[in-house]
Amino acid sequence: MEESEGIATTELGQYLLNGISQGCVYILLASGLTLVLGILNVPNFAQGHLYMIAAYLGFYMVMSYGMSYWLALVLATFAMGVFGQIIYGLVFYRMRSAPEVNLFVAAMALLMVLEGIALYFFGASTKWFLIPFSRRVITFAGLAIPLQRLIIIVGTLVVMVLLELFIKRTAIGAALEATAQHREGAMLCGIKVTRISAMAFIIGTGLAGIAGMLIGPAVLLEPTMGMGPLLVAFSAIVFGGLGSIGGSVLGAFILGLVESLASGYVSAKYSLTFVFGIMILMLLFRPKGLFGREVWRP
Amino acid sequence: MAWALVLIAAIVVPPLVGGYLTSMLILIAVWTIMCFSMNLIFGYTGQLSLGHAAFLGIGAYAFSLITVKLHIGFWPAFFSAIAFTGLVGFLVGIPALKLRGPYFILVTLGFAVIVGVIVLGWIDLTGGANGLYGVPRPPPIPLPRGAKLRFDSLLSMYYFILFFVVLIGLFCHRLVHSLVGRRFIAISYNENLTESLGINTLSQKLLSFTLSAILAGIAGVLYASYNVVISPEVTHFARGMDVVAYLIVGGAGTMAGPIVGTLVLMTVPEVLQVVPYVKTLLNGVILMLFILFLPNGIIGWFNTIPARLLKSREVTHGPA
Numbered sequence: 001m002e003e004s005e006g007i008a009t010t011e012l013g014q015y016l017l018n019g020i021s022q023g024c025v026y027i028l029l030a031s032g033l034t035l036v037l038g039i040l041n042v043p044n045f046a047q048g049h050l051y052m053i054a055a056y057l058g059f060y061m062v063m064s065y066g067m068s069y070w071l072a073l074v075l076a077t078f079a080m081g082v083f084g085q086i087i088y089g090l091v092f093y094r095m096r097s098a099p100e101v102n103l104f105v106a107a108m109a110l111l112m113v114l115e116g117i118a119l120y121f122f123g124a125s126t127k128w129f130l131i132p133f134s135r136r137v138i139t140f141a142g143l144a145i146p147l148q149r150l151i152i153i154v155g156t157l158v159v160m161v162l163l164e165l166f167i168k169r170t171a172i173g174a175a176l177e178a179t180a181q182h183r184e185g186a187m188l189c190g191i192k193v194t195r196i197s198a199m200a201f202i203i204g205t206g207l208a209g210i211a212g213m214l215i216g217p218a219v220l221l222e223p224t225m226g227m228g229p230l231l232v233a234f235s236a237i238v239f240g241g242l243g244s245i246g247g248s249v250l251g252a253f254i255l256g257l258v259e260s261l262a263s264g265y266v267s268a269k270y271s272l273t274f275v276f277g278i279m280i281l282m283l284l285f286r287p288k289g290l291f292g293r294e295v296w297r298p
Numbered sequence: 299m300a301w302a303l304v305l306i307a308a309i310v311v312p313p314l315v316g317g318y319l320t321s322m323l324i325l326i327a328v329w330t331i332m333c334f335s336m337n338l339i340f341g342y343t344g345q346l347s348l349g350h351a352a353f354l355g356i357g358a359y360a361f362s363l364i365t366v367k368l369h370i371g372f373w374p375a376f377f378s379a380i381a382f383t384g385l386v387g388f389l390v391g392i393p394a395l396k397l398r399g400p401y402f403i404l405v406t407l408g409f410a411v412i413v414g415v416i417v418l419g420w421i422d423l424t425g426g427a428n429g430l431y432g433v434p435r436p437p438p439i440p441l442p443r444g445a446k447l448r449f450d451s452l453l454s455m456y457y458f459i460l461f462f463v464v465l466i467g468l469f470c471h472r473l474v475h476s477l478v479g480r481r482f483i484a485i486s487y488n489e490n491l492t493e494s495l496g497i498n499t500l501s502q503k504l505l506s507f508t509l510s511a512i513l514a515g516i517a518g519v520l521y522a523s524y525n526v527v528i529s530p531e532v533t534h535f536a537r538g539m540d541v542v543a544y545l546i547v548g549g550a551g552t553m554a555g556p557i558v559g560t561l562v563l564m565t566v567p568e569v570l571q572v573v574p575y576v577k578t579l580l581n582g583v584i585l586m587l588f589i590l591f592l593p594n595g596i597i598g599w600f601n602t603i604p605a606r607l608l609k610s611r612e613v614t615h616g617p618a
Contacts, residue, residue: 104400105585106586109543119576231411273416
């Protein structure tokens with residue numbers, strides 16, 4: 001009797017741990033999405049695919065060129081930032097005064113292009129991003145903790161603290177916040193809004209890059225791996241409330257736990273359904289989300 | 299006039315081009331219906347839905363299940379399948395259409411993903427990744443004097459589907475030029491303003507979404523009947539994105555846009571003989587170029603030519 005209870009608690013602990021580390025990846029994606037949505041008004045449907053590209057970049061750097069994981073992490077994040085600048089310059093800068101619907105379609109087109117690139121260059125078959133040390137499992141209080149899951153959690157904490165410091169303590173961060181709050185007002189104050197928009201987009205793709213590099217060694221890589229996390233991260237924004245990074249962080253955390261518990265206790269196949277169910281209930285009964293200030297209106 | 303020429307070409311060309319091209323044309327016809335469906339909700343009503351692959355899938359699977367597992371005849375199955383798709387569209391539309399902008403898109407995309415998961419996962423019902431076999435072709439239609447119109451050849455199937463394309467095209471034309479259609483278009487321009495005129499925009503959007511789901515359901519039924527086999531691939535959400543691409547390239551909010559867009563985007567990969575993988579890339583690049591440089595699509599651009607010749611500032615309609 002006692003033993004089975006013990007096993008049940010360990011099981012719960014294991015699911016919670018998985019949920020937390022999964023939630024961390026959603027946190028990184030969701031905060032990038034919130035930033036881009038808040039400042040460029042672009043719902044970046046390609047965020048998940050950017051994360052997939054980053055994971056593949058890391059895979060090739062580590063597995064083909066024998067680079068160290070940490071160096072690859074930095075390089076891939078940097079590369080994604082540069083990529084973000086290119087996308088912003090080629091697409092979203094040109095579309096800065098386009099109707100909203102066109103922005104959605106452009107984000108969708110970006111998703112299709114990235115998926116096509118991945119299929120063409122990386123192939124449709126799954127790849128295993130194998131790093132010896134990240135497969136190591138630490139046993140703590142009866143829980144088997146894969147080292148990579150710890151790296152994800154610690155990495156996310158570090159990145160989020162840095163992001164918070166950047167936004168709250170630097171002049172550029174203040175300009176970002178001001179632009180998100182009131183675009184014209186920010187312009188009147190002499191803030192170069194296009195440059196701030198580029199900055200937001202670069203941070204968004206950079207965050208996707210970090211997320212992809214962190215999750216890469218913990219999952220199988222495939223060109224469509226970004227779709228599920230994108231949808232959960234987007235749901236997290238809705239759940240937490242639009243326009244607040246804090247809200248989307250909490251939303252991502254909760255939905256990560258929901259997904260992990262649902263796949264543990266119900267069925268892994270239908271875990272996304274639970275996440276969406278919760279999001280749709282939230283939209284129906286409290287459309288502004290947990291911490292949202294107002295309902296999004298065009 | 300131009301319409302009559304297009305129709306004559308659609309009737310005359312297939313017997314001359316051989317089997318492979320006819321099967322291509324059948325697929326183009328099916329996706330044209332999908333594109334009409336997308337045009338109704340996105341082109342005219344201004345609500346971008348990424349979930350239409352799910353409606354196609356629901357129509358196709360409902361029809362296949364009713365005919366294969368319940369052994370019910372073609373036409374009763376046809377109508378119950380599209381009625382069921384419409385019902386699902388209605389039920390999904392109630393919560394989804396209360397949302398605007400990115401949230402509506404997100405919910406429709408989520409809906410498509412969930413339908414995809416269920417189709418793959420509920421193996422007892424849908425056959426999982428293997429799909430369902432033995433979906434029937436339409437039964438012969440008796441003609442006077444003992445003759446019968448049979449649908450076992452590729453060509454006859456093409457004409458059967460073409461009939462629906464024409465029917466749906468006429469339906470959309472009538473709808474758009476009716477009062478209801480005008481309301482849809484008004485919503486696509488400015489929803490708040492339309493609401494202030496005393497129009498219940500939610501119920502209008504719901505009507506448009508349900509009709510659009512029914513059209514997608516018809517496309518699904520026709521596809522299943524033509525293909526005989528139905529697999530989860532057709533309900534993949536990426537197909538829904540492809541339809542949006544076809545519509546934008548053709549010209550959202552125009553009558554000819556769905557036909558031109560589907561024809562162009564489905565022909566280009568064939569002409570270039572690209573491997574299937576490159577198709578996504580090609581569609582994405584073409585869509586990106588259009589949304590950047592010709593957001594009104596081919597037909598939208600075409601329609602601006604007279605205005606530009608007259609140096610008028612009049613531009614074509616349509617939200618995209």
